[in-house]
Amino acid sequence: MEFSQYNVNALMYITPRPDLVFTEGSGMWLTDHNGKRYLDYLQGWAVNCLGHSPQCIQDALVAQSKKLINPSPAFYNAPAIELASLLTANSCFDRVFFTNSGAEANEGAIKLARKWGQLHKTGAFEIITFDHSFHGRTLATMSASGKPGWDTIFAPQVTGFPKAHLNDIASVENLISDKTVAVMLEPVQGEGGVLPASREFMQALRALTKKHNILLIVDEVQTGMGRTGELFAYQLSGIEPDIMTLGKGIGGGVPLAALLCREEIACFVPGDQGGTYNGNPLITAVGIAVIKELLADGFLASVQEKSDYLSKALNQLSEKHGLAGERGEGLLRALKLGSDIGGKLVEAGRNMEPVGVLLNSPRPDLLRFMPALNVSAAEIDQMIAMLDELLTQIKK
Numbered sequence: 426m427e428f429s430q431y432n433v434n435a436l437m438y439i440t441p442r443p444d445l446v447f448t449e450g451s452g453m454w455l456t457d458h459n460g461k462r463y464l465d466y467l468q469g470w471a472v473n474c475l476g477h478s479p480q481c482i483q484d485a486l487v488a489q490s491k492k493l494i495n496p497s498p499a500f501y502n503a504p505a506i507e508l509a510s511l512l513t514a515n516s517c518f519d520r521v522f523f524t525n526s527g528a529e530a531n532e533g534a535i536k537l538a539r540k541w542g543q544l545h546k547t548g549a550f551e552i553i554t555f556d557h558s559f560h561g562r563t564l565a566t567m568s569a570s571g572k573p574g575w576d577t578i579f580a581p582q583v584t585g586f587p588k589a590h591l592n593d594i595a596s597v598e599n600l601i602s603d604k605t606v607a608v609m610l611e612p613v614q615g616e617g618g619v620l621p622a623s624r625e626f627m628q629a630l631r632a633l634t635k636k637h638n639i640l641l642i643v644d645e646v647q648t649g650m651g652r653t654g655e656l657f658a659y660q661l662s663g664i665e666p667d668i669m670t671l672g673k674g675i676g677g678g679v680p681l682a683a684l685l686c687r688e689e690i691a692c693f694v695p696g697d698q699g700g701t702y703n704g705n706p707l708i709t710a711v712g713i714a715v716i717k718e719l720l721a722d723g724f725l726a727s728v729q730e731k732s733d734y735l736s737k738a739l740n741q742l743s744e745k746h747g748l749a750g751e752r753g754e755g756l757l758r759a760l761k762l763g764s765d766i767g768g769k770l771v772e773a774g775r776n777m778e779p780v781g782v783l784l785n786s787p788r789p790d791l792l793r794f795m796p797a798l799n800v801s802a803a804e805i806d807q808m809i810a811m812l813d814e815l816l817t818q819i820k821k
């Protein structure tokens with residue numbers, strides 16, 4: 426079918442999109458309406474942790490859809506219980522509430538912290554968040570986010586989210602008052618440009634929040650589920666947060682996210698939290714299939730190996746083309762371009778023939794890489810060779 430035959434204007438306009446309709450995906454590859462193939466380093470925005478349409482997700486969806494799709498959130502179902510048990514057994518958390526998106530999980534974290542503040546901190550409600558952070562697109566999570574301009578687009582904001590600077594503990598301490606109930610951050614700022622919080626900063630934050638009896642919330646929507654080479658990124662710094670949110674990779678491509686907390690924080694009472702689709706068995710069955718793959722012997726070690734391989738290759742590319750190096754954790758990495766050529770590279774990569782490469786530029790001077798966690802060394806080599814060619818073209 427020709428692109429012009431698709432009635433794309435039936436969709437609400439929210440972002441410029443290329444004149445392509447994707448029709449199939451398998452592993453690291455996507456196919457468009459013309460049959461052209463693309464090596465995909467976006468993977469649905471770090472969502473497809475096992476690549477496009479992996480067998481285990483197909484199987485889980487088919488098997489569960491034949492058994493039970495949704496009994497209502499007012500009843501227990503077996504997949505939700507099993508997935509919650511797997512998450513608590515493999516983290517420092519004791520309780521899980523499933524949601525349908527990362528923003529909804531973060532909304533839940535904000536509500537849980539405010540509730541805890543009402544019960545234990547005489548109504549303290551402020552949550553310190555960070556410049557350039559990203560927590561979602563609901564009103565409260567937009568207010569929590571530190572994206573420039575987001576404070577005015579849908580004014581008035583939800584109040585109570587003072588902003589500190591990442592990796593600057595004094596900037597956090599300066600904002601703490603008797604109104605403060607929590608500090609919330611991404612262990613690696615993803616949308617902000619792959620900026621890791623240092624191990625020392627995470628440890629200092631944990632000590633500071635303990636000292637002031639306030640909660641530490643980690644938004645691991647992008648960094649969780651093996652992305653950094655650990656199951657959860659907080660494990661990189663050896664600390665234990667009070668609340669964690671998960672999204673993206675937890676569903677391997679289907680809409681699943683989660684809010685987790687330790688037992689002593691779990692203070693919701695009936696009426697405080699809920700949702701029609703939350704924890705439905707069709708989707709939590711997929712979550713079980715995904716986490717079992719991540720926990721299989723050697724899987725996380727292979728993520729670390731792939732991460733070292735990609736990091737080295739990006740550094741070599743940077744040296745060859747006089748760029749500004751690379752950074753990241755695990756398979757969430759960024760190449761620092763040293764000039765604002767990100768947009769050009771993304772477009773030229775997509776237009777390459779006979780196969781394209783899909784890249785992401787969260788900032789004009791940066792490319793972000795979020796491949797499937799089971800990406801092969803050959804698929805890394807192929808992307809690096811394509812990027813090498815693109816950089817050579819663009820520099821001419």
Ligand SMILES: *Cc1c(COP(=O)(O)O)cnc(C)c1O
Nearest residue numbers: 526527528559560561615646647
């Ligand atoms: C993507 C993302 C979100 C929002 O998740 P949605 O599922 O898009 O609502 C929140 N926090 C972080 C760190 C993210 O990367």
